Amino acid sequence: MGRLLVTIIALVALPCSVLAAESASRNETRYGIEFGFLRTSGYPSWTTGSVGKLRHDDDGVVFNRAYVDFKSRLGDTVNVHMALEVYDDDLGNTIDFTEAYVEWRPMPKSETRYRLKVGAFYPRISLENVDPGWSNRYTQNSSAINTWVAEELRTIGAELTLSRRPASLGGAHAFSASVATFVANDPAGSLLAWKGWSVHDRQTRFSDKLPLPPLPQIQPGMMFSAQSPYVDPFKEIDGQVGYYVSGEWRYGEKLLLRAMHYDNRADPTALENGQYAWTTQFEHLGMQVTLPGDVGLITQWMTGSTVMGPVMNGAHVVDTEFDAQFALLTRAFENHRVSVRYDHFEITESDSTEEDNNSEKGHAWTLHYQYSFSDKISIAAEWLSIKTHRCSWEYYDVPTTATERQSQLTLKLRF
Numbered sequence: 001m002g003r004l005l006v007t008i009i010a011l012v013a014l015p016c017s018v019l020a021a022e023s024a025s026r027n028e029t030r031y032g033i034e035f036g037f038l039r040t041s042g043y044p045s046w047t048t049g050s051v052g053k054l055r056h057d058d059d060g061v062v063f064n065r066a067y068v069d070f071k072s073r074l075g076d077t078v079n080v081h082m083a084l085e086v087y088d089d090d091l092g093n094t095i096d097f098t099e100a101y102v103e104w105r106p107m108p109k110s111e112t113r114y115r116l117k118v119g120a121f122y123p124r125i126s127l128e129n130v131d132p133g134w135s136n137r138y139t140q141n142s143s144a145i146n147t148w149v150a151e152e153l154r155t156i157g158a159e160l161t162l163s164r165r166p167a168s169l170g171g172a173h174a175f176s177a178s179v180a181t182f183v184a185n186d187p188a189g190s191l192l193a194w195k196g197w198s199v200h201d202r203q204t205r206f207s208d209k210l211p212l213p214p215l216p217q218i219q220p221g222m223m224f225s226a227q228s229p230y231v232d233p234f235k236e237i238d239g240q241v242g243y244y245v246s247g248e249w250r251y252g253e254k255l256l257l258r259a260m261h262y263d264n265r266a267d268p269t270a271l272e273n274g275q276y277a278w279t280t281q282f283e284h285l286g287m288q289v290t291l292p293g294d295v296g297l298i299t300q301w302m303t304g305s306t307v308m309g310p311v312m313n314g315a316h317v318v319d320t321e322f323d324a325q326f327a328l329l330t331r332a333f334e335n336h337r338v339s340v341r342y343d344h345f346e347i348t349e350s351d352s353t354e355e356d357n358n359s360e361k362g363h364a365w366t367l368h369y370q371y372s373f374s375d376k377i378s379i380a381a382e383w384l385s386i387k388t389h390r391c392s393w394e395y396y397d398v399p400t401t402a403t404e405r406q407s408q409l410t411l412k413l414r415f
Helices: 002-019 144-152 190-194 391-396
Strands: 027-041 060-073 078-086 095-104 112-121 155-164 173-183 242-251 255-263 279-291 295-312 315-333 336-349 360-372 377-390 401-414
Touching: 144 190, 144 295, 144 315, 144 336, 190 295, 190 315, 377 391
Parallel strands: none
Antiparallel strands: 027 060, 027 401, 060 078, 078 095, 095 112, 112 155, 155 173, 173 242, 242 255, 255 279, 279 295, 295 315, 315 336, 336 360, 360 377, 377 401
16 A cells, blocks of 8 residues: 555655646646545455456445546647556556657648557557546446457557548548558456456556456466466467458538447467467447437447457367347436436357356446546546356356446546
8 A cells, every 4th residue: 555655745845846847848648546445245346366357345444546637739730649558456567657648740732641659558449548648528437348358459550640620521420441550469358358347447457467257268287378377469470460450430510420340459378488379250230329418329340250269170179159239328427427327238158168168148337427527626426237147257256146236436536
């Protein structure tokens, strides 16, 4: 706790020193601190190496997070963006980066604009996590899809985006297309297959090592005994370059459509320092629309597969398909915001490896209310219920179907 307090003090002091010079610079620093009071029920959390779907498993006061989101203009066309997260768990350093990249936006000479990002950053998937520090604007805990994005996905490479707002269409329509190449994301998919979907608010930093459940197949003498008891998701194992392509259509402030194809092109037979490479591919669709009455609707859908190991009996030794979708309704009025979200998620097992049945099916409901006293201080109350049937839970002598719940009151400070 002492180390955490020192880190928070340093976290607050750093932005303040930067802000003092902002009037004469091109820097922008945003930071936040969140504390919560929890009531939970369910299995012990995955963050302790167990099987629970939630981040916390103790009642009482918790330190959720602190973050720094720093942007700097190095010139008229070059920007730098860095984001750091602070946690008090034992999964990595107390403070570390979640994103760090340089962005080049050349001066446009036509209706087409260009943007090149180089570094480490989130792929453009989430429609929820749009505030500084990749914070969720609508709920405390993100959807299952975006929780997994935060756990295991990061673009460590380059992304080129072309965008255009055709004058011939009146300027209300904006189109963009992106292509990215990346490395150091070969283990992505291991946590999804062996732990399953989760719903929480934690982001993986560059130094983090994420614990696995005590899987029978990773124990000494078993098929995957070379696997460490944790996942190091941002690691290059096979030397191959992954890619994704995405597109977006925006119509004013009323409609946003987003699509992506992702393929990390990992060699499923590669292994290095206790980490397997997983071939992970998926398709993603997202939509955000303003309904009558200023009600916002956000929905995302993801379907794909992740495989590891050689082919045996017509399938990789770990061969899973996954699918998830959610719909979120939100309404802001004056200083209040109310949101409700429904998640559905599945994992289908395609292999016949013994003691490695990763099939899963479940759904979650999230109810969220937030009141903002000002731009700097807000409180939020959230109720979350997640029901899961996961076949591998029988290995740990717990029921294979369980409902886990969490109620949380959160104080959020933003500067």
